[in-house]
Amino acid sequence: MQTRKRWLPAATIAVIAAVSLVGCSGGGGGGGGGGEDDNELKLMFWNSGSAVEERWRALADAFIEDNPEVTIDLVPVAGENWGTYLANAAIQIAGGQNPDLIFTAVEGLEFLSSNNLILPINDYVENDPEGQELVDGLLPGLENILSTGGEQWMMPIATNNMVMYYNTDRFTEAGLEPPTADWTWEDFLETAEALTEDTNGDGTADRYGFSWTSNEIFPGILPWVVNQDGNLISEDKCSPTINSEPVVEAVSFLYDLIYEHQVSPAPAQMGDLLSRFQTGEIAMMGAGGWPSDTFFQAGFSAFDIQKMPTGSTYATVHGGNGFATMRTASNPDLAWDFQKFATANYFQKSSIPAQTAIAETWPTEGAAANAKLYATSFTENPTIPWFPNPTQYSDYEAATLRSLQLIFAGETGVQEGLDAAQEELSTIVMCN
């Protein structure tokens, strides 16, 4: 009897905790939120660099100048990549932080929409000629990639397409001509070999022809997979295809760059890669528009860009980002006005503007000689047919990168590693 009495408080606490915790979860669409009044906007964004908040503040101030009755709060969220940013944003939202608009890219769209967190903009676009005009002015491929199941989820502000950055000083030192737009994987390999050097004569290369990032799928292996006519998940985004033939071929090509041809070190994090590129340790790397701004800020100008080399095919691999309106937004109309303003008035600097007219002259500071490629790679080439952004993006990205890490560290063979990845991803990438 006494024992039972002793257990009673613990059981009560457990029940209270259970009820309160489960109650706290709320519904995706439930709970009031957003700014406290109709003229307040709360913007949640990925604080991915030192100047990011400053630029969103400039955009917000410009919007306020046109709409003096509006106030805008910025909510920065940290993250190493899109997966971790989305995870951290979800934690903040679950904790009661209800923004009106959330910054996302194509990576987060399925996650946000399937959890019923964001509003589609189809009705706004159909009924707002200004909105329709902005959609018509988008770079080709952007509208398609930011839509799922017939719903368009946001008006993109900017995009990033994968291009090859090359260090012009290293090309000059090696006596190489700049790569041309029609270069192939074979041409690329020859170039990388010519750029790889053992400067101290210890028998190991210390200046490499090429490297890629280990902490993101998009600038990492995706362009190589797509240019081998493959993708990492099925078109309906319900099953992984990471051990399909094109993926095996693309990953094998990258693997051989490290172990057979020895023109690449093990892939590194994007930050490390950018540093090594500037010091000349890495002569070529794949990335979107963001290095251009980083290099400008660092005063580094010895670089140019070219299309990614063609494999069995070529398609421009790109994403798209912008602010999506949350279902909890207190004034969705005002949020739509902000979306339009943000796409028409470019402030982001670190990515390629989504509007073709603005993209054609981007960047305005520290532009590479071939900077027009940022826009023409969209307008003159086919674009990626669908983006591998399943609902469980954070989990999917982490599992994919973990598997690739084992392969590129030489811990497992390409086919064996990708088969294991396929098995694990089959439990993550699925549709109900």
Added chain:
Amino acid sequence: MTTRTTLGGGSATAAAPRRAALRHPATRRDGLAATGFLLPSMIAFLIFVVVPTAGMFALSLFRWNLLSDGQFIGLQNYERLFSDERLWSIYARTAGMAIAILIINVALGLLFAVLLESRMPRWTRTIFRMSFLFPFVISSVAVALIWRFLLDRDLGLVNYVLGILGVSRLDWLGSSALAPISIVIVASWKMIGFSILVYVAGLQSIPTEYKEAAIMDGASAWQRFWRITFPLLSPTIFFLLIINTINSLQIFAEPVLLTGGGPGDASRTIVQFIYNIAFESFDLGYASTVSLTLLAILIVLTVVQFRISRRWTFYG
């Protein structure tokens, strides 16, 4: 029967004065004062330990992804524990790293502390003490970031020095064999200062008369350490064993920042895995279940250590 009556009567007579004493106003006041002093920490313990633990248990019975309503699934998360091969392989790796860190901190820490307390100029001792303690007082994030540069395969200082000695570059952070070793090195480097600090305090509390008497009796340095220092230091060693066991099983910042747990899961620790389940897979229920397994393991290890310690600790 007589004996039983006597014993029973004896305990009844012993209990009577105790009850009388408890009824005494002065004793009651003392009891109330003691409760008053304990109350703040009891409330804090209840709010920050008992309730969250109960909440974690409750959550382990649900499937909940943070953003939608939770679904009660009974003991399914517990069943999943037994079929989750990845979990147990991560537990095995965590245990391996934890044992290595524990040995380094407790054994090497003792060695360094004894050396620090041996004859050396005062200024040298101060420099050594500060340099051992410095990593402990700076943040784990800063420590991990510094070591990430030091251990970098291509640009790191460690490989540069090894290169001068004719050793080819080692992939400290990128190979399955070396990544856990790197975590052990960095975590030990960070935590050993605390062990040394506690050991030094323990060594200084040993009366010098004992050692002086032993010297007079002709005891060697090893005999003095083994017969006097070690027994008197055993409560300190026991304390450090407990603390280091708990800390080394809960390493998080070092693997996250140095290797990301990779390659694959080679250097992933159990706490990092719990974080991954909760905030990458958004499976709060299963993350809570795994957390409870860690809690259970830590409790069992601590109880076992307490039991065994009775045989070798000496509270002089």
